[in-house]
Amino acid sequence: MSSDLIGTWLAATLTLAIFSFLYRDNPLYRAAEHVYVGISAGFAVIYAWAFDVYPMLVESFKVHLGAKNYFEAYILIIPALLGVAMLLRSIPKLTWISRWPISFTIGIGAGLGLIAAIQGYLLPQIFDTLRPLININNAIIYIGVITTLTYFYFSREHKGLTGTVARIGIIFIMVAFGASFGYTVMARVSLLIGRFYFLFHDWLPLIR
Amino acid sequence: MPITWTIGILVSGLIAPPESLLLRDNPNDQGRAIFISWVCPQTESITGFRIFRACSLPGKFIALNRELIIGTEYLDSDTMLCDGVPYYYFIRVYSAYDSVDSPVSGPVVSSAQWFNTDRINVLVLAIIINGLFIFYLLRARHNTRMFIRKINGLDAIDEALGRATEMGKPVLFSFGLGYITDMVVIAALPILRRIASKTAQYAVRLIVPNSDPLVMTTAQETVKEAYTEAGRPDLYNQDNISFLTSDQFGYAAGVDGIILREKPGAIFWLGYFYAESLIMAETGHSIGAIQLAGTTETTQLPFFVAACDYTMIGEEIYAASCYLKPEPIMLGTIKGEDFIKFLLIILISSTVFLGTAGRLLANEAPFLNNLFMAIVNWFIPKS
């Protein structure tokens, strides 16, 4: 129970310290910021090893070896070697070895990126645009998509017809950005209310 | 005799067994899954179904689901299921008081497929789009004259760096929370390289705080190479391209701290950003830095537009990345992109007009609407 009390006081101090930054940079914010970076970096390392490296490499190797599934066990040597290759960067003469794991991860990004762009972006966006022009809203969507796409036309100067269409496109883009902006305001304000509730309810029981 | 029991006997006599038991290998998968569907003639007073499976006839049937299921479909992907083995199934339907079995159906064999037919639309688009890109790449090798329109903010890079140099202030570059597998991070690397070669020339300090260690190592290599190329390897300091934390707001807090204490003259936000974008960009603005942003995360673009001096919207960052490369071949894909956009505008327009005509002439020419629906359905992304 006392550890919870200490925890609540600590959490409240850190909350006030972070908020103090809104006024100006000050020693309290600096301290909270450095503590935050330190703790969260340490947390990330433990998280990566507890949830990724240990179960996926060490435990998986043991389980497969136990089940006499030698292929699945020994293939894990590849990611282990790639991981160690990353660490060899620290030795100046062996820095080049880290190009291999980096290339492997970039290969994953490029392969998945190519497919995901079609499956996750292109198909649904085109599908949603194909609506018959039987009402004003469908017509606005059609004009919006076509003009926005024209704005992203790079190999022609935005003059004449292309220029006019692209200008309509940027109007759509700005209205869309404004709408997203306005839509987020309430969500952010409610987060702030949440923090004040913590301060004035959990820490100082002023609100019942 | 309790009344409920009496009613139970009466009701049990009313349950009809499930019919039309249909078994098939689950399509487009890695195997070891059988799809079962059935028809239940009666829906009232039924509490659920249980599925039974055996691998021979006559043989021992085992129940597959402990909890009764409500629907009339079931995907059997039990870990004991093997490919190539014939299986037999029956369904037991339950009411509150009784149960009835369907006739046994089978055999059915599961197998893995060599092609996922649900993804044929992705394959077709991938072939067409990449084919066109490769065509334009090949063409670009011989064609050195290519026009690319002005990209918002790209010209501002030099202006921002110049101002930071004049004021004797450092330059800050952030990839945000981007991973090395994000294409936008790879696209931001040539821009970082350009900035690094300028900061090396002007002898200005370049600070790159990172949230992902893999991105950090790649950034270190890129900056080091740029400094060497600019003839100032002595100015390169690995400590300036450091790791902060991978925690979203921890990163924001750390970057804010750097901004407040180092007071950079120019800040570049190029990569992947989430909600922290505005915290960092507003802090950057508060110290009077020139800020240039670019991200593919469209939800954050409004905030960058509001807080930064220049913002590359959407794919402009990809185009900017190509633009900075001296090779004409890089511009080939931009030409290709534009041609595909042109094709898409034609495709979308013609399909939309076809759909409109289909609706207006629904009685006179119903095939127009059918054709429209067929095209629309082709574009549905399936799993």
Next chain:
Amino acid sequence: MLYRTGPLILVFGTALLLIIAFFIPHKPFGDLEARFLNWYAIISGFTFLLGLDSLARHHLIKIVRREKGWFYSLLLVTSLFGTLFWGLYSWIRYASPFALNAPFMWLYKFMIIPLQATMFATLAFFIFSAAYRAFRVRNLAATLLLIAACMVMLGNVPIGSSIWAGISWLIHQIFPNTNLEILKRWELFAAAKDWLMAIPQAAAGRGIGIGLALGGIAMSLRIILGIERTYLSS
């Protein structure tokens, strides 16, 4: 070969395998994506040690050299190694660092969560300061952005409907023929919000999305073909 060609072939091979695997459910392709992503997570886990080295070294140097603000660096290093210590201790003592009663989770609950939540909450202030600045910029783009933002914001908050009730009353006073109840029910701000989000916002989002998809595919292809190789620093 080891410096340049090999890594380029590795990028090409990895990407091509993943693209092929997307269309082939049969073994060994079916689980290739999950397998490669696991490997990526493992490599990333090792790379975190480099990140740790970078962060710790950066601040240890400051402490040793007694540079300006060295005390804060000391706080950071203490927090970093303290967290690692408690994490490892909890891992050994409670079988998992994330066991609910482990001291490591105490750090998470009383330090990381409040810090995250407070940083996130500061956005409430920044969003208004950014909006205020957008208000002062007098060009068409900024004006459109702001009008749309105000409409959606008013449509999203309870006060929006009160304001609309006031406007309805005003209209009714000027044009007494109008029906006040019907005017009130019209809820202009809420209707404008729904329309802006569903129509122009969606339309521009789709245009940007299609462009991004094409840009992303082109970027991937340039990487796969080895045209874009800045990551190899060449």
